[in-house]
Amino acid sequence: MYNHEIHTPIATKSFLTMGIIALVAVLGYMILRFSPIEKMPPLFAVLCISALYLGIAECILWCVQIFNALDKDMILLCLFPLNWVLIAIRTIKDVVHQQTFKKENVSHKYKHLVILLNNTSNWPWIAFLAAIPLLGILVAVLILFGQEPDSFIKAWTETADWNLSQKVAPQNIYRDEHYLCTVAAGGHPTIVKPMRTGKRHGHRVIVNRQLCIANAFEQLLEERTPNFHRFVRTLYDKTGYPIAKHIQSPYIADAIYFIMKPLEWIFLFFLYMFDAKPENRIAVQYPHSVPPTLNSAFYQQK
Structure with missing residues (x-):
């Protein structure tokens, strides 16, 4: 849920x-x-x-x-x-x-x-x-x-969260309705291919590869060009939320997933162009624990 x-x-x-x-x-x-x-x-x-x-x-x-x-x-x-x-x-x-x-x-x-x-x-x-x-x-x-x-x-x-309930429900997964990729990860599993759950703003979220790639690209952009990243982040915050708040159906989430595909390929291209270990960066997005730093043993052993 x-x-x-x-x-x-x-x-x-x-x-x-x-x-x-x-x-x-x-x-x-x-x-x-x-x-x-x-x-x-x-x-x-x-x-x-x-x-x-x-x-x-x-x-x-x-x-x-x-x-x-x-x-x-x-x-x-x-x-x-x-x-x-x-x-x-x-x-x-x-x-x-x-x-x-x-x-x-x-x-x-x-x-x-x-x-x-x-x-x-x-x-x-x-x-x-x-x-x-x-x-x-x-x-x-x-x-x-x-x-x-x-x-x-x-x-x-046989219910949860109510007065007569005898079941304990798992914690709800958080879908950040401000951002397109996060919402798109909540589409049908056969389409969006969720890999695992992760943490975002202290909440559990569904994570797929598209979401990890988008976040990894933003992280790379923030490291290499912080001023340009702030401009892109501000622009996206203003335009992404009015669109994402209307995504209330898994079918619409599926459509957003396909619409974001070309951007995903562009993000992946830049990651492989400017990051020495792009897959490592992608893998540590939205972790359950604090992600390793670029100088940690996680990256060195890879």
Whole structure:
């Protein structure tokens, strides 16, 4: 990941599970909201309320996952799920108050169960118990589509940087959006051919040969003609940033990589023309540690 990007609060491999549960919850709400309760089978109504409970659980877990009192954006992202929780509770309350008891003459051995289901005031707690088997049915169906049995749990724990996360993400790679070569190094690997990571301004960056050649040429220019280097550096800083800040896609980065190719060949020509050990200079660009000096043993042994 680059710069200030953050990981998703829900593990991507569990998107299907979370999406289906959300869809079932919305369907349950639509049925309870727009269908006459007196014409609805009691057990079916109970399952609709169970679907609402699953939606409530998903919303609460979302809020727990992302809530950060110091980040106003995270607080705003909690508003919609909290609103859903309130709507679901209001819907369940309206269903219970619409009709408290359905009278039926029953005489068979299951009459107590029938009486229990016909009393709508019992539906909320019955639906709460039924939410677990409903979730089990959904999970069983989702297994056929490649989801794991515990994907509802892993959706929150198989993440990084969030409250319920159990994974530790690697440090983000820094892409300096001021400079074309640095941005171009973030293109598709098969195109830009990254070699390793390195350090730039204290951040990890992706390094490819084009970037190393460009930086080595600038270093050579600074050593041999410091005044001209300052002029070139100032000019590049003024023109490079307005272009580089619009490079937001790997495909555009690939295009910049190809556009910079002729300059790369020119830089390489000057390095081989005026530097006794050009490949050594190229190799030590963007290191993880302090690069060796020109008089160090690294250069002498080469």
